[in-house]
Amino acid sequence: MTRIRLFLCIIAISLPSLAAAQTMNFEKAGAMLAASCGKDIDDNCRGVNLDATRLRECLGRNQDVVSAKCRTDYPQALGAIQARITARTSLVKLCNWELNRFCGEVRQDPVKGLQCLLESTKKATPNCNKAISAAGYQ
Amino acid sequence: MRWTSGKLRDIGLLLGALSLMAWPTAAARAQTATSTADIIEKLAVEAESDLDLPALRQQAADRIKARADAQPQKRPPIAPQLTKLPQLRFDVVFDQDSSLIRPASYQTIGSIADALTDPKTRPYRYLIVDHVESAGRRDHNLILSQRRAESIRDVLVNTFKVAPKRLQALGLGEEQLQDVNRPASPANARVQIIVIGKFETAEPAKPATPAAATQKGGAGAKKKKQ
Numbered sequence: 001m002t003r004i005r006l007f008l009c010i011i012a013i014s015l016p017s018l019a020a021a022q023t024m025n026f027e028k029a030g031a032m033l034a035a036s037c038g039k040d041i042d043d044n045c046r047g048v049n050l051d052a053t054r055l056r057e058c059l060g061r062n063q064d065v066v067s068a069k070c071r072t073d074y075p076q077a078l079g080a081i082q083a084r085i086t087a088r089t090s091l092v093k094l095c096n097w098e099l100n101r102f103c104g105e106v107r108q109d110p111v112k113g114l115q116c117l118l119e120s121t122k123k124a125t126p127n128c129n130k131a132i133s134a135a136g137y138q
Numbered sequence: 139m140r141w142t143s144g145k146l147r148d149i150g151l152l153l154g155a156l157s158l159m160a161w162p163t164a165a166a167r168a169q170t171a172t173s174t175a176d177i178i179e180k181l182a183v184e185a186e187s188d189l190d191l192p193a194l195r196q197q198a199a200d201r202i203k204a205r206a207d208a209q210p211q212k213r214p215p216i217a218p219q220l221t222k223l224p225q226l227r228f229d230v231v232f233d234q235d236s237s238l239i240r241p242a243s244y245q246t247i248g249s250i251a252d253a254l255t256d257p258k259t260r261p262y263r264y265l266i267v268d269h270v271e272s273a274g275r276r277d278h279n280l281i282l283s284q285r286r287a288e289s290i291r292d293v294l295v296n297t298f299k300v301a302p303k304r305l306q307a308l309g310l311g312e313e314q315l316q317d318v319n320r321p322a323s324p325a326n327a328r329v330q331i332i333v334i335g336k337f338e339t340a341e342p343a344k345p346a347t348p349a350a351a352t353q354k355g356g357a358g359a360k361k362k363k364q
Binding site: 025026027028029030031033034037038041042046047049050051052081085088089109110111112114115118136137 | 173174233237238239241242243244245246247248249251252255257260261289292293296297298299337339
């Protein structure tokens with residue numbers, strides 16, 4: 001009984017951190033795609049460069065011949081690249097309040113605006129901080 | 139006593155479970171942090187250059203056309219100024235005689251993309267330079283290296299959304315060997331990412347409207363007259 005409680009406790013502790021976790025970085029996504037689908041890309045998608053849309057289309061079209069490992073992993077790897085890009089593009093919207101309040105003078109400049117935002121994380125709302133984490137910036 | 143040993147066993151179980159959960163992510167993070175952090179450290183630096191890329195390409199093409207400097211070992215570099223700029227070299231594997239990046243290099247391209255989209259490198263512009271080891275026709279190698287440099291740029295821009303204005307591509311074929319003593323060495327096929335300057339992102343000042351310009355001119359003329 002104690003063990004079950006302990007196990008539930010571990011799950012409860014780990015869940016919030018998983019929810020706020022960073023999206024996978026590009027290096028890891030690239031490595032995953034190469035490890036799981038390198039041979040399948042060579043065999044079936046020769047001529048397609050590292051292009052998320054075209055690779056997804058080609059591997060999807062060849063679902064019946066690509067390896068089971070690749071079939072499982074390619075949506076995850078290509079999805080991770082897209083997830084990080086989306087997290088970064090939606091950052092301005094999700095941290096709009098912080099950008100206006102703390103970075104009003106530089107917010108029009110994407111580089112200075114982002115730098116200012118990252119310097120203001122202690123004053124930022126939890127939602128904005130979560131968005132910064134998802135974008136892989138902290 | 140039985141209660142104590144049971145408690146100890148539970149604590150052990152808890153620590154074991156936590157370490158099992160933490161280890162893979164910690165290991166992955168450490169691995170990623172090292173390589174990407176290294177790249178960022180080397181590429182997030184100030185540099186200034188006044189490169190004329192079309193002129194450099196033309197210079198390389200002219201030299202090949204004129205059949206000058208036939209011996210690879212004796213060729214002077216086309217762009218010696220590039221060697222003085224902050225840079226990093228990467229092994230990127232392409233399909234033979236093609237600009238198609240092999241899956242074996244996806245991780246490398248991913249780590250370059252991570253570094254170039256980091257807030258620390260965002261204020262800078264970069265030049266991607268591809269080289270080809272000395273083998274086959276020089277003119278063919280020059281064109282191939284340009285296509286390969288552009289292929290890397292395209293992937294960084296289209297797949298990883300690095301701002302296109304921050305990246306330029308230059309192929310130098312076998313005209314600027316990195317290991318002059320061994321022209322056929324794979325070391326001569328390495329890709330360079332070179333810092334070439336600041337990236338100006340601020341909106342340029344809006345040009346004055348003709349009416350405003352006239353008014354300003356008029357005011358200025360009036361001032362002068364006074």
